[in-house]
Amino acid sequence: ALQRDDAKASEAGLKYFVLGALSSGLLLYGASLVYGFSGAIRFDAIAAAVQGEAGTGVLFGLVFMICGLAFKVSAAPFHMWTPDVYEGAPTPVVAFFAGAPKLAAMLLFARVLAEAFPLAADQWRQVLILIALASVAVGALAGLAQTNLKRLWAYSSIANVGYAVLGLAAGTAQGVQAMLVFMALYSVSVIGFFACLAALSRNGRPLETLEDMAGLFQQRPWLSLALTIFALSGLGLPPFAGFWGKYYVFMAAVNAGDPVLLWSAVAALVGSVIAAFYYLRLVKVMWFDPAPGETDRPPVEAGAIAIGAAAFTFPVVLGLMPLIDRYAAAAAAALGLG
Template structure:
């Protein structure tokens, strides 16, 4: 391939890189023009999404960057979710007297890293994408400089993230040492001819490093503290798009690089999935802070996504993709509700704060009810269909026991979702709430409407797209 052909397959990445650098210069010379930088960042992300949706398929830079249906599916979703984070986050910071033009720039850089993760074709591009995304997220977690909790969240995220990066690098070095290549295609050839012990050790460390990025237990220890301390719009961002990017990277590494060792990594993934479901379900029972509660909910939901992937089939990858897309929309909407709610200038973040919300803010209360019922998996909300895909893939692959345990975990988690609904609908309100901002209220409304009833129509066109993306990977 010529250099021009390589660049043609990297247009979304080029758009994001040039856009973030250009907006960084604009922000440096006009730091008070945060709305200008934010609007420019949204336009850059939309342009990158269009470029990703229309770019040709192929391999660039010696196989280090892959453009296929899976990469396109993930990139479009990641860039759109990132675009939503900017109008949700910038006004939130401005209302607190914090002007941060760096926020949209960091979102762009994180989106660039996540896109590279979805398109990685070797261990080097994998690591570059993971670190570019992670470093941006560490700073975003501590973006509210005047908040001690935000600083603590950023520091914890950074320290534990460095640990996971170490495991990822150690696993990558073992895989390279025993396969003789960093390319997934050549690693697959080594694993297909009978993976030796060293290669499997490297794979396990890779899985552990990636499990941290998606908050899968027992590598979830950072999640509740970071969710609680980070600014609410930032949590809305990194609870959605980065999880999808990491799960697509997870699937690509296993499908393109280790399809021949599926019997080995299936066992690891099943254990990760069941531990995650158990930790998320039981850990959430004692939480009073809603951000911590949704952190445990995210751990459980990642467990369901990993369960779909553990089936080791293209149907399992499709189930994982459908689950993550529907989960992304729900979790973004829920945190948009939290970003919209305050009382006497104080954020409403505990379950008790939501008492009587249906009388004070019926629209937001209805939206939160929809998200809670969807996360619970109640039909006909989007979360129900997401779990149907996952459990069907697991059962078809013969993982009956794991599917039953996952279903039990969902029943246990129903307690804290129903408790939130009960408090909003039946408890007495402690006082009037502040007027919610327009942008957060609009995002909450749109995502709630998608969760039901729009999802019933959206499934008809999302399902074939996810199927096409899954078939582009190396699993049968």
């Protein structure tokens, strides 16, 4: 809500505050139930108290905690704040929202489940699968109707969180590592995309709709190429980074040995195909539609961030592929998740 004279910004700030307080309430209520029925607040102590199948009270508390964390990562059906907040907030703030808090919250998600409730995986896996599939469905289908790029990428982020949660639902070390790889690659791509939006304007007005992006390739070819890479990466087209992130997540779900997870991965793949429409529509508008006017000269800093992120998303990540498994395993072990 930094732009106090903007009605959309004020609305975005209010919604984020109110719904954020609600999610914190759910998280704290769940934590209090877990403490009440386990008598512990440390993850290792909770794991020791919850031996075998978790009791009903602990499970209720865990479900509330999962719901609170799902708000933080904007996973469906707790995603309602995301499109309005993304649309109303300043573009640099949205870039931060879409990257850093989601990565931090997914790490907390993994630690709570893997450290405090490792023996209750059969119970929490069912909840995570539902959240993952709902997120992919909402992100893919609702995104088809969007014309504002911030709202479009909000639904894209909801779908991408669904893929990350699906990896976490595997309940294995491979699933945690797949989630870490996916979120790392996703964070670079989403920050680069919003850096492109921050760099683009026409007559002092930001370019925020699909119509604004028409003919951009003829005027700003490097930024258009960066946006194309981010769109194709979000689509999951090889050899872009988004493909490798989804590949790791789907393989973790398949290798978990649970038929439900296998079919969930198939359903998520179908959702990815549906979402391809709005990514390819953006590429088509930039490359083939006539431009409505000349764009302003982009700021050097934003353009450099965008092009650097695009370079990592396409060629650089290919050179890192042999090391990704090692780095992901080391990161998971450092977090106590390996």
